[in-house]
Amino acid sequence: MEYIIxxxxxxxxxxxxxFDLNGRIVDKANVEYSILNTRPSWSExxxxxxxxxxxxxxKTVVDKNKEKNNRLLAVSFSSAMHSTMAVDDKGEPLTNLIIWADTRSKEYAQRLKETRQGHEIYMKTGTPIHPMAPLSKLAWLRDNMKEVYQKAYKYIxxxxxxxYRLFGQYIVDYSIASATGLFNIYAxxxxxxxxxxxxxxxDRxxxxxxxxYTLKGIKREYAEYLGIDVNTPFIAxxxxGCLANLGTNAIKPGDAAVTIGTSGAIRVISDSPKSDPQERIFSYILTKDRYVLGGPINNGGIVFRWFRDNFAADEVQKAKQEGMDAYDILTQEAQKIPAGSDGLIFLPYLLxxxxxxxxxxxxxxxxxxNIKHTRGHFIRALLEGVIYAIYDVGKALEETAGDINKIYVTGGFVRSPLWVQILSDVFGRKVLQAESYESSCLGAAILGMKALGIIDGLDEVERFVPVSKEYLPDKKNNAIYKEIFEMYARLYNLLKGEFSNAANLQDRLFLD
Structure with a gap:
């Protein structure tokens, strides 16, 4: 059997x-790693x-398939956006990888955002002016790590x-480049x-x-380690985010993809870029004739993890003893609470x-x-707060790109039927869940099939993504959520000034 990784x-x-050539999962492997938070605003x-x-x-996946005598056709890549690091002229790292969650350059982003130049850069690059983007990260490095800045050969x-490690070449795909704030998405x-x-x-x-774009000729030492032919195609x-839309079949007008993993996002696909004059959404490249419009939220599943790790030690221990998932135990508690959490509202801006x-x-x-709120209320309010944040972006996206008619979901949150139902109820839209929630990997594989000529175009994705479950909105719950969301939105505006004071206080107390 032939397969693509x-x-x-x-x-x-x-x-x-x-994946086999019908998009079905054959084998998988997952390797975790840590995030370094040496200061409140640093994430490396x-x-x-x-x-x-x-x-x-x-290597794990290749080894499993060798046992079955399956034949590897290609390896195709998806990646998180907005990371940057400095390397020297030998490709050796001069810094850690500074990831999307890092906000150390917030003053640089804020100053630029308040200028006409900042607005024009956003309109040409499609990347909102924000410390997540390499644009502001590089400005910070220039002024605060001058020795590194002078030594740097490339920023990647x-x-x-x-x-670069595999092939000795510095390339960046249009999609990752379009999320840097440095790339003109029109030119x-x-x-x-x-x-x-x-x-x-x-040239940096x-x-x-x-x-x-396809590369062949992987360095022999890595080919031998992986157990693959040196001429195995590697697709950029x-x-x-862009591949999550492709991998869920959310590529038609009116179709949105919602992903909630560590963070979250809502996105639609357009045949042209559509930068928002109010600078609320992004416009990134999938291919030269398909753009992904939308917006990311910082606080998705990581919020639930924060609650579990800090307020659910007993449930974590119980889950280990009984072979369960602690999240399932907590979700069962939230299930008993009515929509709207009896008026308890959570603004989920932990990051x-x-x-x-x-x-x-x-x-x-x-x-x-109030005195009647229980821990179950706090758990449900947490789940609802994350969805309010997604809905907040969805409203801006509809103003720019048109109405959202249905939503395809992906990411770890689909393991919770309650959380997906809350999404349907808040938006008042049908929600479709694919058989596999590994949409970014599948999107990469489908893009690989296009690069190899196995499929003629990306519109063929529908046959790779069968729907396993549908969620329909509850009208009563939708009415409750509409009312509460209006209060949620007002709360942000009322507290905006105090957020800045709180952030400055936290930074000062941490440094002391």
Whole structure:
């Protein structure tokens, strides 16, 4: 049997999944790694640790398929966006990988955002001005790590680092490039105005290539380690968000994809870029004739994990003893609480927020607590708060790109029927869940099939993504959620100034 490996280099782990040529999962491997938070606003990772995770996950899948005498056709990549690191002229890291969640450059982003130049850069690059983007990260590095800045030969993302290690070439696919804030999504080249802000020239960045760009001739030492032929095609692929739409079949007008994993996002596909004059959404490239419009939220499943790790020690222990998942135990508690959590509202901004506010200083809030609220109320309010954040982006997206008619879901949150039902109820839309929620890996594999000529076009994706479950909105719950969302939205605006004060206080107390 012939198969393709889709590799997704994520925030907390790398997945390698073998798909047959009908899009069915054959084998999978997952290798986790850590995030380094040495300061409240810093989020870094060790690039070599991630490279090892990529290699080990691919090797595990290759070894499993060798036992079955299956034949590997290609390896195609998905990757998290917005990461950057400096390397020297030998490709050795000069910094850790600075990831999307890092907000140390928030002052740089805020100053640029308030200028006409910042607005024009957004309109040409499609990337909102925010500390997540390499644009502001590089400006911070220039002023705060001057020795590194002077030594740096290239500034690259984690996928670029992997490809350089494997092939000795610096390439970046259009999709990852379009999320840097440095790339003109209309001209398909590095944007000079943005480069001037970052203080670099284009030769300090990788060569932009199409998402179907294919490399062969992997270094022999790595081919031998992986157990593959040196001429195995490696496809550049795209970003995880763009591929999540492809891998869920959310590619028609009115179709949205909602992903909630560590963070979250809602996205639609357009045949042209559509930058928002209010700068609320992104516009990224999948291919030259397909753009992915939408917005990410910082706080998805990581919020539930925070609650579990800090307030559910007994449930974690019980889950271990009984072979259960602690999240299931907590969700059962939330299931007993009515929609709206009896007026308890959670603003889920534990890691600041990206779309639609692009506010790195935003902080988490439980509002409306009264004596009758139980822990179950807090759990349900937490789940609802994450969906309110997604809905907040969805409203901005509809204003820019048109109505959303149905939603395809992907990411770890689909393991919770309650959480997906809340999504349906808040939006008042039908929600479709595919048989596999590994959409970014599947999207990478489908893009690989296009690169190899196995399929003629991406519209063939529908046959690879059968729907396993549908959720229909409850009209009564939808009415409750509409009312509560209006209060949720007002709360952000009322607290915006205090969020900045709280963030500054926390930074000062941490440093003391």
């Amino acid at each position: 889709g590799v997704d280099i994520g925030t907390t782990s790398t997945k390698a999944i073998a 990772q060790r690039p070599d640790e991630i490279f090892d995770a990529v290699m080990n996950s691919i 993302s984690i996928k670029e680092y992997v490809f 398909f080249k590095w944007e000079q105005d943005a480069l001037d802000v970052a203080g670099i020239s284009c 960045l990788s060569a932009p290539v199409p998402t179907t 692929g795209a970003s995880d 600041g927020e990206r779309a639609p506010h692009w506010d790195a200083d935003a902080r988490g809030v439980f509002f409306g607590i």
